[in-house]
Amino acid sequence: MTEISPSLVCRVGVDLAKRVYQVHCVDGFDKVVSCRSMSPDRFFEWCRTLQPGCVVAMESCSGAHHVCRRLGPLGLRMMILPAQHVGAYRSAGKRSKNDATDAAAICEAASRPHLHAVPVKTAAQQGVLAIHRLREGYKEERTALINRLRGLLAEFGLTFAQSPQALRSALPDVLEDASNELPGDLRLALQRGLAHWDQLDAEMAWCEQRIAQHARSDSRAKKAAELMGVGPITASAVVATVDDFTQFKSAKQFGGWAGLAPSQNSSGGKTKLSGITKRGDVYLRTLLIQGAKSAVMTAHQRSDPISQWLVQLKERVGWQKAVVAMANKNARILWCLMTREDRFDPHHLPQRAAPAQAATVATPAVA
Template sequence: MKLKRIGVDWAKQVFQLHGVDSHEQAVCRKQLKRSQMLDFFRRLEPCTVAMEACGSAHYWARELRTLGHEVRLIAPQFVKPYVKSGKNDANDAEAICEAASRPSMRYVEVKSAGQQASQALHRIRSRLIRARTALVNEIRGLLGEFGLVEARHGVAATRRLTQTALDAQNGLPGQMRELLAELSGELDEHDARLSRLDDMIQRQAREDERVGRLLQVEGIGPVTATALVSAVGAARQFSSARQFAAWLGLVPRQHSCGGKERLGAINKRGDSYLRTLLIHGARAVLRHCQDKADRRSQWLRQRVCRRNPNIATVALANKNARIVWAILSRGEGYRPG
């Protein structure tokens, strides 16, 4: 069977295919089980395979590329306008095939297995930080009911408060002391696991030369650099630095009409984890720019004076994102100034 393009709608065990020939006529409508997928595409002549960028799409894209097919991943929100009628697998596969025929369609870069493993590391670390924060808030709330409070916030302050509550003669019931000791041990386990994950990130930062080049930029540390490399690789899927910053949601939201531009706050599209890391890094740079005389610090102080610290922070995060694109896409080192 000679096909020009196939749209694939993924599921866990059942996959729907919609293929067209060189005249854009539908010649293949097929439902396959998971075990039949690779055998079907192995017998097929090389063609373009389009699919939505979902959880397992990168795995299947790598497998189909090894069979000689050209794989294109499309973000689900770009497929939605091409669904003609009700929601079912056949209509979704047809919509994916139709969306891939558009000359201006934007595609998602296929990630390597290493990139996915690195992203898994960051997701697990982020989940552990949220769990530790919830545990810290629980400890402080429980101790507050017994009149034990700490003015300072954070993990270290909570640990000091917990140790003080366990050591002092403060009228805590014996059962509460046992529970507090268990919560303290749970907090230590979270810290130990986070420490191991941080060691893995540091090891990746030492081994990957792309991460080493990103670490030269002020406001980008090992966590941010490894997260960026695992998410975008060489960043060549973006045609410009502004497109990369827009993908991160660091450009103003537009509501322009009739030749009159109206720009609002940042649109916050794209990966919120990467955007958060870049903004936190920019905030750290802003805190220490007062005593520096380089052009970057002077520009940052002028931004603070003209607008406010939050706007200056986002502006620096935007600038760092554009620098990241230049470093990764061109294979160059950072040239300050």
């Protein structure tokens, strides 16, 4: 193995932007070799001069996975660090944030062995997640449109039930009713809003169709969809977000990464637990919790051990805690399924280790 000279660049921190990349380079003695900005094209050409094995670190942001995929064939060691962990290594603090201090903080954070890097996603993974993001955007836009239409109609004394179906069924009649005081221009605007609503529904349906197709074609997604409370959307999002589940040491660690573990405020040997941490991917955690709600609501209709546990847990700690507990259980089961060759069995009972039998001690005879 070739020894790396300390005088060469051994670690590079890169602060990515749209048109300017700020780099911060150190050698084997952690001495600053270079600190400058360059264009993206110039940066990729400059990276060709780095020695194989050099660490190139950046924050997890838009374009980071693309940069890693492009520089990976050069033999460089790519690292994507969580943005929330980099700020602690900015020497100047929050009040002196700029590209140079950010690049220096990234370079410093990359030298810490306890910080886990974000695995580089493939283009196929990002493509599937892009469909999920588009669907979420259409859904938010549709909700905003419905609320906007309700607000405009309420200005003229027209109110309807809360469900979108009630508004949708009543809106055509309202537009045709000449007895209300809606102006002509507003009627035209409401018609266009209704047409936009139909278009958003069509876009969401297309996204859901593509997601369902991915869930049917991916073997791991098919395994994930067998869980109670995990549908095709959640199964597709899980395998697209986490490609390699072996990066987590245990199912407990994966549940904690998803933000489903209780937060702590412990001190002096006294443990104090509170609500879940809500760390990790917000979208994935939301899907797990929403799916867990359906599993809790229908638990009384099933006789498997998990459903019986859910019924008892709901009666003991309440609806909300039972939902979070089920989401955490699903996350742990997902880790087990993805790291092993097993299939989900709702009637599976864990094999507990038999208690060790106490050794028989002979009583000495009394003289």
